[in-house]
Amino acid sequence: MSPSLAPADVGRRVGRDVQRALRRGRNGLRYAAGTRPTEVGQTPKDLIWRRHRTELWRYRNDDVRHGPPVVIVHSLVSRSYVLDLYPGNSAIAFLLGSGLDVFLLDWGIADEADSGNTLETYVDEGIPDAVAAACEAAGSDEVTLFGYCFGGVLSLLSAARHPELPIRNLVLMATPVDFTGMDAITALVARGRLNPDEILEPTGNVPAKAVASVFKLLKPTAEISQYATLWEKLPSDAFMQGYQAMGQWASDHVPFPGAAFRQTIEQLVRRNGLMHGTVELGGERVDLGAITCPVLNIMAERDHIVPLAAAEPVVELVGSEQADELRLNAGHVGLVAGSSAAKVTLPGIAGWIADHSVPA
Amino acid sequence: MADKPIWRQAFDAVDRRVAGPVEAGARSDVFSDLIALNLRVARRTQREIERRTRRALHLANLPTATDVRRLSEQVAALQRDLRELEDEQRR
Numbered sequence: 122m123s124p125s126l127a128p129a130d131v132g133r134r135v136g137r138d139v140q141r142a143l144r145r146g147r148n149g150l151r152y153a154a155g156t157r158p159t160e161v162g163q164t165p166k167d168l169i170w171r172r173h174r175t176e177l178w179r180y181r182n183d184d185v186r187h188g189p190p191v192v193i194v195h196s197l198v199s200r201s202y203v204l205d206l207y208p209g210n211s212a213i214a215f216l217l218g219s220g221l222d223v224f225l226l227d228w229g230i231a232d233e234a235d236s237g238n239t240l241e242t243y244v245d246e247g248i249p250d251a252v253a254a255a256c257e258a259a260g261s262d263e264v265t266l267f268g269y270c271f272g273g274v275l276s277l278l279s280a281a282r283h284p285e286l287p288i289r290n291l292v293l294m295a296t297p298v299d300f301t302g303m304d305a306i307t308a309l310v311a312r313g314r315l316n317p318d319e320i321l322e323p324t325g326n327v328p329a330k331a332v333a334s335v336f337k338l339l340k341p342t343a344e345i346s347q348y349a350t351l352w353e354k355l356p357s358d359a360f361m362q363g364y365q366a367m368g369q370w371a372s373d374h375v376p377f378p379g380a381a382f383r384q385t386i387e388q389l390v391r392r393n394g395l396m397h398g399t400v401e402l403g404g405e406r407v408d409l410g411a412i413t414c415p416v417l418n419i420m421a422e423r424d425h426i427v428p429l430a431a432a433e434p435v436v437e438l439v440g441s442e443q444a445d446e447l448r449l450n451a452g453h454v455g456l457v458a459g460s461s462a463a464k465v466t467l468p469g470i471a472g473w474i475a476d477h478s479v480p481a
Numbered sequence: 482m483a484d485k486p487i488w489r490q491a492f493d494a495v496d497r498r499v500a501g502p503v504e505a506g507a508r509s510d511v512f513s514d515l516i517a518l519n520l521r522v523a524r525r526t527q528r529e530i531e532r533r534t535r536r537a538l539h540l541a542n543l544p545t546a547t548d549v550r551r552l553s554e555q556v557a558a559l560q561r562d563l564r565e566l567e568d569e570q571r572r
Contacts, residue, residue: 173564233557234564305508314517319524323550324557338507342500349492353485 144356152351152361159366162202164213166225170254174229177251179222179258180213186220187478189289190259192252193225194272197243197381198332200373201227204269204457206366212457212467219471222481224255224264226272231378236325238378240278240385241403248279252286263287265474269294269457270427274389277435281409282402290477291412292470293435294419295427295453298395302431305339307390317379317386326376333374339425367458396434410440417473419447419456419466426453447473 124134151157170177177192193213195201204225205213216223226247231238252264266288268276273296280291297303300311309315322328337344347368354360384402394400400407418435421427429448436444449456449466456466485493506512535545 173567233553234560236557237561308508308510308513309517314513315520319520324553339504340500341503341507342496346492346496346500349489349496353489 141356144358148355148358148361152355152365157365158369159207159362161207161366161369162205163208164205164211164217169224169258170251172247172250174231174235175247175251176227176229177254178225178227179255180217180225182217182220182222184217184220185222185481187475188222188259188481189261189263189265189478190222190224190255191216191265191267191292191474192255193223194248194251194266194268194276195225195227196270196272197228197231197275198271198374198377200370200375201225203370203454206370206458207362210363210366210458210460210463212462215463215467216471216474219467219475220481221471221474221478222259222261224251224258226251228375231326231376233324233326236321236379239380239402240275242378243275243381244278244282244402248275249283249286252288256287263289265290265292265478267292267294267474268296270296270453274298274395277395277409277412277439278400278402278407280412280414281407282405282411284411284413288414290415290417290474291439291441292417292419292474293432294456294470295421295424295432296418296435297427297431298438299431299434300390300393300395302428303390305428306335306426307386309335310386311390313391317383321379321382322376324376325379327379327382329374329376332377333372336371336374336426363459367454395438409438412439413441415443415445415477416441417445417447417470417477419449419470421449421451421453421456421466423451423455424453445473 124130165181166178167181168176169179179190193204195204205211208214213223213225228243228247248266252266255264256262264287266276266280266286268274268291273293276291277293277296277298280286280288300307304311310317310320320327320331322331347364351364354364388394388400392399395409398406398408416436416439418432420429420432422429424432433446436446447469449469451461451466455461531546535547538545
């Protein structure tokens with residue numbers, strides 16, 4: 122149908138286009154000047170426990186309906202505010218709204234003093250101490266441990282090495298266990314092209330920019346597509362808020378502590394130790410079969426960072442009688458952020474946790 | 482799709498054709514070899530530049546990157562000692 126040429130209709134269309142152009146110009150200027158960055162991580166929280174750079178936060182919630190508390194373990198290579206981007210786009214806020222008592226274990230930004238941190242630092246010290254602190258703060262005997270990405274690997278290792286930990290449920294989201302399925306990320310180090318030490322900077326850590334570059338290489342044209350989307354949606358204030366927050370997070374990686382990186386490459390990547398049961402921490406073999414609590418393995422079908430093939434075997438490796446899978450139509454970040462997270466992924470996750478909890 | 486402007490539809494069509502081969506290229510052995518080589522050459526070049534400028538900077542009584550790095554290592558070592566003390570006290 123051709124558009125109406127009645128003067129009133131033409132006037133309305135011109136007015137709408139002018140408004141759109143003005144909003145595009147205004148948002149474009151704001152974006153270029155960086156005058157209105159989106160404020161991230163706004164959900165009110167309290168610091169419960171701290172050790173060196175590691176902090177455990179408890180998010181305020183007056184309407185806790187399910188127990189035990191959920192302790193989220195974040196990754197070592199990215200900032201945890203992806204879980205709490207801004208009001209209306211916050212996985213944390215969604216879980217709080219679902220009646221859960223939410224804690225977040227944030228590892229901070231590693232510097233030279235952290236370069237000696239090994240996997241044991243996180244698995245044997247950080248997570249067990251944080252679980253104890255969360256139990257004490259919530260007055261609970263147990264927790265639901267929830268690991269995201271590499272935080273999931275740390276949670277798996279910690280639960281396996283410490284069967285005495287009071288873990289009622291273990292939730293793993295986008296957690297790689299079969300590192301042959303991570304070839305796109307590990308190609309440089311997996312087959313000995315580079316030794317881990319060649320990637321470390323003088324601080325002894327993997328520099329944040331190297332971490333960012335690896336992620337960019339997975340989808341080299343993504344940045345151009347994002348600029349096209351930015352131009353298309355520039356007039357939308359809501360889009361700009363999300364775009365700026367995600368853009369900030371995507372370029373805000375953190376250094377990976379060198380000692381833990383060496384272990385990760387040698388044990389998890391080169392020997393694929395989680396699959397073959399050869400991971401050794403503190404001189405002892407780690408047996409994932411020692412995990413017997415209910416496990417939920419959440420995977421994203423369009424995850425280009427941790428593909429399905431890398432995350433799928435979790436349920437076969439743990440010793441739990443109840444090991445469930447949740448496959449979601451999302452990407453790696455889309456599991457926790459964006460409009461599809463609130464509609465598709467988070468309700469499924471919160472529902473499983475609630476079903477495996479008790480009334481608070 | 483119908484809501485998208487024509488320029489975006491054209492862009493997406495090109496992107497669909499280009500993205501796959503570019504991603505495959507970025508995951509190829511040749512590309513990984515080139516990145517590894519580039520990293521090694523960059524490191525070697527940086528070391529060489531530092532070695533050559535060190536003498537000149539020291540003659541002018543100016544600190545070099547190596548001096549700053551050593552200081553920073555010492556600060557980090559001190560920080561680690563403090564942490565150990567903190568941990569011992571906590572126990």
